[in-house]
Amino acid sequence: MGQYAAPLRDMQFVLHELLNVEAEISQMPKHADLDADTINAVLEEAGKFCSEVLFPLNHSGDQEGCTYAGDGVVTTPKGFKEAYQQYVEAGWPALGCDPEYGGQGLPAFVNNALYEMLNSANQAWTMYPGLSHGAYECLHAHGTPELQQRYLPKLVAGVWTGTMCLTEPHCGTDLGILRTRAEPTSDGSYAISGTKIFISSGEHDLAENIVHLVLARLPDAPKGTKGISLFIVPKFVPNEAGEPGERNGVKCGSIEHKMGIHGNATCVINLDNAKGWLVGEPNKGLNAMFVMMNAARLGVGMQSLGLTEVAYQNSLTYAKERLQMRSLTGPKAPEKAADPIIVHPDVRRMLLTQKAYAEGARAFSYWSALHIDKELSHGDEAVRKEAADLVALLTPILKAFLSDNAFESTNHAMQIYGGHGFIAEWGMEQYVRDARINMIYEGTNAIQALDLLGRKILGDMGAKMKKFGKLVTEFVEAEGIKPEMQEFVNPLADIGDKVQKLTMEIGMKAMQNPDEVGAAAVPYLRTVGHLVFSYFWARMARIALDKQASGDPFYKAKLATARFYFAKLLPETAMTIRQARAGSKSLMDVEEALF
Incomplete structure (x- = not known):
């Protein structure tokens, strides 16, 4: 079954040493009283819940899966319901929610850290409260006061859960052709009819x-x-007391049998004159739903970080214990029949790849969550605007780059286990299956790449990208003259220059042929993802250099991982840049009949 322990030391390093969150939130009036000790205490308790309650249900939940009993009834795997009750009783759904509706009002970055641990412990289970939090955010931003008072306290308390129903049998990402219809009724509600598919936690x-x-x-x-509206459709229509009343005309028709996340019910949802209420303005539903969609994309990033971390922890333990052959430079454990496989260079490559991607993702995603807090709560309007632009720019990278890396990392974990890797009882093959879906849902990674290059960068002539570039330039200028930082700053400056030139080249080509954007987008996102990781790894290396004299092996390990990242992972960009520059001709000149 494996093991999971929350990586509290590294989480605290990112929050307090890299991001200095206590100083940052002092500029946010509603969070100004929060201190590091409180943050650490919350994370420690969350780690215990995840390792002791959720993780033991991960393998069994995957094996059992959800069950469709007919007539819209779905049961979750054994233990899931009891774990959810413990989650609710402990107040975890309320952690990052508005106190006006019963929330604890903690910053987004604390909630984000919670979700890393939840996803490491049990991604399928975590999707139930994860989607509920997204529904909370959407209604908090766009619901009428009446809808907010009726639904938000229940979602915050966790006694009700939420979903988002977008996809239909004939359309996925292309929501412009959806067919579900909403007819106004005399009581101010709407009668909604249609079919939705792939509805997680439905x-x-x-x-x-x-x-x-x-x-x-x-x-x-x-x-x-431009003709899409958003509606809230409860399973049970709340009565005058605000409790579940009559059964609504929304029902699960079946559940999908998937390659992964078996413990989460992925449903076909049939709506037959179901009562619904408008959220936001008519025909502006996509704008309102984007709150939930963006939250889900950030959530996929945290799913991917969670899987990368837990796969790394288990493959590291296995590599230290599994005996296989001798080291190429002579026996390292002569008293044993063979050496542990961690002595072999390629096993180390796979372990360090997982470690570098996990720790880079933690720095990047926690930084992004902190900027969401700045966007929502900072006292300076200019800071709020700057943070909003950076979050908008980097959301597609957070979703796509982290999920690509998670699939690679979980595959490495399975490879390290060798023959045991594809045997279900060891758990590694489940992580591979679970990680693979993260590259598809909430907008495939190709869609994220098009969003990044076409909308977020070329769409505003690189204005948002320049804001991130400014952060990189300032760091390079401050650290570039220091000899001990050359091995980190020089490659960071180099990839920054290359991204700038690549962006201009693609932009010029796209003016003549829009297909150039589609041809370049995926390798372009991968390139920019490495720019982002290079920035955070260089910053973490700076801290580790400053503190290595303390003798704490944590900083020695951080430096070693930074050196591995720049030596072995960043060079991938030599290939992705060439791929992005190669253009669309070799793709689009091939006649369909030749495929």
Whole structure:
């Protein structure tokens, strides 16, 4: 079954030494009283819940899966419901929510750290509260006061859960052609009919009510994405007391049988004149839903970090214990029949790849969550705007780069186990299966790449990208003259220059042929992802250099991992840059008949 322990030391390093969150939140009035000790205490308790309650259910939940009993009834694997009750009773759903609705009001970066641990312990289970938090954020931003008072306290308490219902059998990402319809009724509600598919957490037995956020079209809606509205459709319509009342016309028709995340019910949802209420303005539903979609994309990043971390922990333990052959430079454990496989260079390559990607992702994702806090809560409007632009720019990288890396890392973990890697009882093959879906849902990674290059960078002539570039330039200028930082700053400056030139080249080509964007987008995102990681690894190396004299082996390990990243992983960009520059001709000149 394996093991999981929350990486508290590295989490605290990122929060307090890299990001200095206590100083940052002092500029946010609603968080100014929060201190490091409180943050650490919350994370320690969360780590215990994840390792002791959730992790033991991960393998069994994957083996059992969810069960569709007919007539819309779905049961989750054994132990899931009891774990969810413990989660609710401990107040974890309320951690990052508004105190006005019963929340604890902690910053997004604390909630983000919680979700890293939850996903390491059990990604399939974590999707139930994860989607509920996204529904909370959407209603908190766009719901009417009446809807907020009715639904938010229940979502914050965790007694109701949430979903987002976008995809239909004939359309996934292309929401402009969705067909679900919403007819106005005399009581101010809407009768909603249609079919949605691939709805994660769409039906289950964990909570007393499920709140669906559904995209649909009004009768007079214009075609395309400009004619989409958003509706709240509860499983049970709340009565006057705010408790679950009559059964609504929304029901699970079946559940999908997937390659991974078996413990989460992925549902076909049928809506038959279901009662719904408008969220936001008519025909502006996609704008409102983007709050939840972006939250989900950040959530996928945390799923990917979580899987990378737990796969690394287990493959590291195995590599230290598994005996196989002798070291090429002579026996390292002569008293044993063979050496542990961690002595072999390629095993070390795979372990260090996982470690570098996990720790780089932690720095990047926690920094992003801190910037969400700045966007929402900072006292300076200019700081809020700057943070919003950086979060918008980097969200597709957070989703796609981290999920690509997680799939690579979990594959490395399975490879380290050798023949045991593809045997279910060891758990590694489950991580590979679970990680693979993260590259697909919430917008495939190719969609994220198009969003990054086409909308976020070329769409505003590189204005947002220049803001991140400024952070890189300032760091390079401050550290570039210091001899001990050359091995980190020089490659960071180099990849920064190359990204700038590559962006300009693709932009010029795209003016003549828009297919150039589509051809370059995926390797371009991979290149920029490495720029982001290079920036954070250089910053972490600076701290480790400053503190290595303390004798704490943590800093020695951090430096060693930074050196590995720059020596072995960043050079991937030599290939991705060439791929991005290669253009669309070799793709688009091939006639369809030749495929």
